[in-house]
Amino acid sequence: MSTHPIVEKFVQGKLPEPMAMALVGGSLPVPAKDLLNALAFAVLRETPYTQRALDFLATMPESMVAGVVTEPVDPPEILQLVLCHRKEPALLETALLNPSLTSEIVEASVLSLPGTVLEIVLNNQVLWLERPRILDLLEEHPEGEYVIKRRVNEFRFDILRLIPEDVKKQRLEIIDEVEAGRLDRAWSELPLPKEKSKEEADAEVESDEMAAERRLLAQKPPVDDEGNEITLTLTQRVMKLSTNQKIMLAIKGGKEERTLLIREANRLIQVNVIRNGRITEGEIAYIAQMRTVNEEVLRIISNSREWMKKYPITKALVMNPRTPLPVAMTHFKRLFDADMKLLIKDRNVPELLRREAKRLVEMKEKGKN
Structure with a gap:
C-alpha cells in the first residue's frame, strides 16, 4: 500500500512548514496509518515538530491507534512510537504482538513500557535472542516484578548459557x-x-x-x-x-x-x-525430635502410616514441643506408660497435652485396682 503524497513529502522534507504543522497536529485529511507514520517520523527523529506530534498523539483515540497496529505495519517505527508514548495495556499488548515488531524496536522501547506488559517481551524469545541486551533492560526496569527478574536470570543460564567464570x-x-x-x-x-x-x-x-x-x-x-x-x-x-x-x-x-x-x-x-x-527410619526418628524443624515437616511425618508404625518415631513426635497440638493429641495414647509419665512432667509440651496424659494414666491405674 503506497504512502499518502502529503506524508511522503513530509518525510522527504519537502512539505511547507505550515502544512507540516497541520499534518502532525491532525488537521489534514490523511488515513490513520499514514498519520501515525508521519508522527513517528516527527517524534523519533527529533524534528522541529516533535512536541506538536506528541501532543496530538496523546489525544488520538485508542481504537484508532489499535486499528493500525493490529495489522503488519511498514515502516515498523509506528510500533516504537506507540510503545514509547502510549500507556494503555491493551494497546501496548497489541503492538508487542505485531508481526512487524523488531528486536531493535523492543530494545529501544523496554524502559518506556509499564510493568504490566513486560512478561510479553520476556516471552518473545526470538527477539531477545537476537538482542540479549533486552534481558538486561528487563532486569533493570524499575517496575519489573521479582518473578520477571528471576526468569531473566534463568534464561541467561538455561538458554544463553551465560555462566560466570566463578x-x-x-x-x-x-x-x-x-x-x-x-x-x-x-x-x-x-x-x-x-x-x-x-x-x-x-x-x-x-x-x-x-x-x-x-x-x-x-x-x-x-x-x-x-x-x-x-x-x-x-x-x-x-x-x-x-x-x-x-x-x-x-x-x-x-x-x-x-x-x-x-x-x-x-x-x-x-x-x-x-x-x-x-x-531412613532412623533419620525420620531423629528429625521428629528436632526442635528446629518447621511444623509442616512434623505434619508430613505424622501423616505417613509407615513411619507412624515405628514406636521411636511416634514417641519423638509426641514429645517434641514443636509438634502441632492436634497431631500430638492424636498419637500420645500410643506411648508406653514410662514415656507417658515423662510426658506428664515435661514443662515444654502444651499444658493440655500433659493434662490429658495424666488423666489417661490415672484411668489406667484405676482400672488395674
Whole structure:
C-alpha cells in the first residue's frame, strides 16, 4: 500500500512548514496509518515538530491507534512510537504482538513500557535472542516484578548459557569431587545457582526460639543421627549453595547432605529432605525430635502410616514441643506408660497435652485396682 503524497513529502522534507504543522497536529485529511507514520517520523527523529506530534498523539483515540497496529505495519517505527508514548495495556499488548515488531524496536522501547506488559517481551524469545541486551533492560526496569527478574536470570543460564567464570570453576570442582568419591552423586546433578523466589525467601523466616537454637547448634560440629561428625568440607560446600540447589540436593542427596539440610531455616528445603526417597527410619526418628524443624515437616511425618508404625518415631513426635497440638493429641495414647509419665512432667509440651496424659494414666491405674 503506497504512502499518502502529503506524508511522503513530509518525510522527504519537502512539505511547507505550515502544512507540516497541520499534518502532525491532525488537521489534514490523511488515513490513520499514514498519520501515525508521519508522527513517528516527527517524534523519533527529533524534528522541529516533535512536541506538536506528541501532543496530538496523546489525544488520538485508542481504537484508532489499535486499528493500525493490529495489522503488519511498514515502516515498523509506528510500533516504537506507540510503545514509547502510549500507556494503555491493551494497546501496548497489541503492538508487542505485531508481526512487524523488531528486536531493535523492543530494545529501544523496554524502559518506556509499564510493568504490566513486560512478561510479553520476556516471552518473545526470538527477539531477545537476537538482542540479549533486552534481558538486561528487563532486569533493570524499575517496575519489573521479582518473578520477571528471576526468569531473566534463568534464561541467561538455561538458554544463553551465560555462566560466570566463578560458577564454572565451582562446577568443575564439584564434578571432580564426585568422580573421586568424596561427594554424593547427586551433587553432579545440581542446577546452576538462581535467585530465590518469593516463596523460597518467605520460607526462610523462622521464630526467635528456632533461631536461638540454631545458633546454639552452629557452635557444635554437625553430626548425623548416629552421632558421627560430618566433614567440614561438606558443610562448607552446602553453605555455599543457593536455595534452588539446596532444594535439589535435599531431594536427591545422601545421608550426610540430608542431615545438614534439615537444619536449614527454609521450609521448602526441610520438606524436600523428608521427601527424599533414600531417607531412613532412623533419620525420620531423629528429625521428629528436632526442635528446629518447621511444623509442616512434623505434619508430613505424622501423616505417613509407615513411619507412624515405628514406636521411636511416634514417641519423638509426641514429645517434641514443636509438634502441632492436634497431631500430638492424636498419637500420645500410643506411648508406653514410662514415656507417658515423662510426658506428664515435661514443662515444654502444651499444658493440655500433659493434662490429658495424666488423666489417661490415672484411668489406667484405676482400672488395674
